[in-house]
Amino acid sequence: MEIDLILKITGLGILVGIIHSLLNKFGKEEYAFIVTVVGLIVAFSMVVSLISKLFENLKVIFRL
Amino acid sequence: MDVIKIVSLGIIATVLIVLLKEIRPEFPMFISLLTGIAIFLMILEELSFVIDSLNTLARRINIEFTYFSTILKIIGMAYIVEFGAQISRDSGQENIAMKIELGGKVLIMFLAIPILLALMEMILKILT
Numbered sequence: 001m002e003i004d005l006i007l008k009i010t011g012l013g014i015l016v017g018i019i020h021s022l023l024n025k026f027g028k029e030e031y032a033f034i035v036t037v038v039g040l041i042v043a044f045s046m047v048v049s050l051i052s053k054l055f056e057n058l059k060v061i062f063r064l
Numbered sequence: 065m066d067v068i069k070i071v072s073l074g075i076i077a078t079v080l081i082v083l084l085k086e087i088r089p090e091f092p093m094f095i096s097l098l099t100g101i102a103i104f105l106m107i108l109e110e111l112s113f114v115i116d117s118l119n120t121l122a123r124r125i126n127i128e129f130t131y132f133s134t135i136l137k138i139i140g141m142a143y144i145v146e147f148g149a150q151i152s153r154d155s156g157q158e159n160i161a162m163k164i165e166l167g168g169k170v171l172i173m174f175l176a177i178p179i180l181l182a183l184m185e186m187i188l189k190i191l192t
Contacts, residue, residue: 002102003073009094010080017087036090043094047101054101055144061112062140063133 002050009043066110070103093155100147131179138172145169 016039023032058064077099081092115136122132145168149161 002098002105003076006077006080006095006098006102009091009098010084013084013088013091016091017084020088036088039088040090043091047094047097050098050101054104057105057108058140058144061108061115062136062143064137064140 005046005050009046012039012043015039066106070106073099073102073106093151096154097151100151134175134179138175141168141172141175 016036019035020032023029023035077095081095084092084095119132122129145164149164149168152164153161
């Protein structure tokens with residue numbers, strides 16, 4: 001189901017936030033930025049297949 | 065009860081978004097996207113049932129079939145455009161949302177022109 005994907009992305013966001021603030025505290029801003037980018041890419045790759053599924057469904061239903 | 069599922073999914077997603085906005089402002093967009101998709105996938109069966117019954121109704125009262133499919137296409141395009149525009153509006157990009165809506169409006173106008181022309185033709189036929 002989609003609800004566990006939502007929870008996964010929330011967990012990922014919290015994790016990335018914690019790592020980000022930790023790295024910031026240690027003075028490694030560039031690594032913090034990289035962590036955020038990687039987290040975003042992972043989250044996007046989770047969502048992208050669902051978006052394409054939604055569009056396929058819309059195409060079939062509304063005969064676009 | 066599907067409606068309870070949908071509402072509780074919305075509430076959970078809202079709580080998570082409010083929570084996550086404080087920590088990392090980039091991630092709430094994905095959650096709202098996912099929630100929209102999840103709710104749509106839940107109502108998929110019912111929606112296709114409604115459209116199928118409208119389809120059979122349109123066949124039985126002999127509306128010209130192209131009109132019905134055009135209206136269906138316009139509804140679908142309006143839904144997709146609204147979906148995308150709301151996502152970018154939520155992320156604060158009013159500009160992109162306006163452009164998406166403009167594109168959707170132009171494409172809908174393009175689809176609607178045959179119906180408009182048929183109407184005009186009919187009016188001219190009545191007048192002359």
